[in-house]
Amino acid sequence: MEYVDGVRLNEYLKQTTVSLAERIEIIRKVALALQYAHEQGVIHRDIKPQNILIDHDREPHIVDFGIAKRLGLSEPKDEPSSGLALDEQRTEGPIGTVGYIAPEQAAGRTVDERADVFALGALLFYCVTGEPARLARDAEHRLQAFAARGVSNPDDLSRIVGRCLEKSPDDRYVSCRRLADDLRNYVEGRPIAARTDPALGYRARRLAALVLRMYPITVRCAVLVAVAALMTVLLWRSGARVSTAATSESRTVIVAFKPSTVQAIREGRIGADLPGLSANPLTGFRSWRLLHGRLMERMALADPLVVVWDYYFKDCRPEYDAALIRGIRALRAPTIVGAPDFDEDGRPKNLCADVSAAAAGTGWLLGVTPSSATTTSYETPLCVLRGFGPPIPSLAIQAFAATRLPDADLILHLDRDERELQLRYKRRNPAPGESIWHARVDAVPVYRVVDVKDNATRFRRVRVGDRIAHGRAPVHDNAFWDARTIAYEDVLLADERQLHQWLDGKAVIVGQMFPGRDHHRNARDEMVYGCQIHAESLDALLRDVRSIRHWRSHLLARCVLWSALAGVIVTVLPRRQWNSLTIPTTAAAVVFVATVLTGSVLVRRWSDPVVLEVVIAASTLLAALSAAWLARAAHERQFQLAPHAVTLDDDETIPSTVLAETR
DSSP: OOOOEEEEHHHHHHHHHOOOHHHHHHHHHHHHHHHHHHTTTTTTTTTOOEEEEEESSOEEOOOOTTEEEBBBSSSSSSSSSSOOOOOSSSOEEEEOOOSSSSSSHHHHHHOTTHHHHHHHHHHHHHHHOOOGGGGGGGGHHHHHHHHHHHSHHHHHHHHHHHHOOOOOGGGOOOSSSHHHHHHHHHHTTTTTTSSSSSSSHHHHHHHHHHHHHHHHHHHHHHHHHHHHHHHHHHHHHTOOEEEEOOSOOOEEEEEEEEEHHHHHHTSSSEEEEEEEEOOOOTSSSSHHHHHHHHHHHHHSSOOSSEEEOOOOOOOOHHHHHHHHHHHHHHSSSSSEEEEEEETSOOOSSOOOOOHHSSSSSSEEEOOOOOGGGGGEEEEEEEEEOOOTSSSSHHHHHHHHHHOOOOOEEEEEEEEETSEEEEEEEESSSSOTTTTTTEEEEEEEOOOOOEEETTTSSSSTTOOTTTTEEEEEEEEHHHHHHTTTTHHHHHHHSOHHHHHHHTTOOOOEEEEEEEESSEEOOOSSSEEHHHHHHHHHHHOOOOOOEEEEEEOHHHHEEEEEEHHHHHHHHHHSSSSOOOOOSSHHHHHHEEEEEEEEHHHHHHHOOOOOOOHHHHHHHHHHHHHHHHHHHHHHHHHHHHHHHSHHHOOOOOOOOOOSOOEEOOO
16 A cells, blocks of 8 residues: 555644535545445445545545455446455444444444445535534434535535435445535536435526526626616616707797786777677686687788697687687688597597688697606607597697698508607698698607506596507796797787797797696696697697607617626626625615616606716616626525635544454
8 A cells, every 4th residue: 555645634624724615525536436446345444534634736545444344246336235245254343433334334234335435424524514423414403504604505415415324225325436426416506316306496496506507608698688678678668768959949939818818808908899808707708719810810910830729619609700710811820729529530529610620720639737747858648549540639749730731631640669650741632643642751759658548547538448649848947938928918919020029930829827727736846837838849849859769779779788898897806705695685686676766767857868878878787787796696606615614623533443343
């Protein structure tokens, strides 16, 4: 036998920092060495820490074959040879070391190589825990000892030790090679043979651990792709949008019918020459059509772009309507009137037919609840899809179309993806051989489409089954619109030069500004009128200030880009050991959830291109970093079978072998 310059295993473990993986590898190599001995017909019968020497290369050597016995083997086998006789047939008493001696060996019965398997199980327990080998047979204590030391998959390692320490040799590993194979399975994260009937959940966990261990880059890439997809969906569902820059100054003014207008009627400053005009807002408001006709005749002296009435003229009153219709016809600009409802075929309801016929078009008086808006934008209705006909336009959309082609009928079309509302123009009197369609098609971005599923909608006169397409319009403060609001009576009293200054090239919205009527508080805590919101929507369309919802493909490209950057950052981060993944997992989950929720909230509030890009980048990057970092930590924990080296207790194993013989 060659001389080995080394230290005993128990001393080596005390003097040297040895990881759990190295400890298991020592036992695995000892098992393979014993397998070789068994194939040569020799069993050791006294495997213990003192009989394992570790050389300068950290390689284990088995020594002290003083009580070894030769099996009567004819050829190497990977099966137990308990049925074969020993070279020396004699009855013996207990031979071996307490804690490491197999029950059949302690009883003096015939033994085979499975006695060494028993000792290897006890040795494995000692090497991992530093506790006396005699405690290894207590399954509950064994599992607790492994778990207390942060051993990865402690139940698997406990089952391997327990399989070695079975009382009956038939229940142990049939050979040391099988034990070595199972130790390799454990270290590599594979299912172990010590589990005779593994549950489906266990197999799934081990498969996941194996994939995490063997394919870390693939797993990390899959995580990043999943995060990118998730962020794309969440940002899309949250309505990520970007506002385009204005192409011109504001082109919209409001002519406001105010309490001061009623006072001017009472005082006779306006309408004194109009018989039948009443100043009573409750009973005489229909007579105001006389004044409305006069107003449009005054505006005809200027050159407005379009005149939009945020009114609906419900009943025909011939004594008043003639003046109103005369005013509409006096205007060179198209006149748009509002309607409170439409039928299945898109025809206005509750609207005087004579007034509707005189106007260039009719728009649905769908408004918006300002309190539901953000501080930067209103969500304004663009059209309503009802029945099988084309979408029914809102007041702002109808007015916008009238500025494009005032002599054409507007036909709306919502694209398949519901991302764009197309405005198509149909000629009213096409020439022979001429197409009924104008070549021009305008497109307005759609923010979202809402299905009306119950009667709790904030819009009146919509029905269950209707679908409302919404756009976005920026919010201006009251000072902005105060500077662009002209009192109704001032238009009637102004000279022609002033009218040109106010109205030339402008879209004019005529509306009421009576406190308490169509009067709301917005997200900025300012009181606004419905006509101001219609003006915001129309002004945004005319200035091409459109809140364009991000294309899903664009969002996906951004999320993939920032997720990829997160993957690079995680890859270059320094490695570290983890005692437990509980705290890191919790922290990463909190960061992930907080980032996702914050990002989804912020994209609803901001539409500035720069701010939106920052929000998308920051939320996606942080979410991807937390997820990818957790995947990397879990991968590294698979290789780190225990968080630190085990400190051994004082060895209670006696260095000498107990030998009692009976002859």
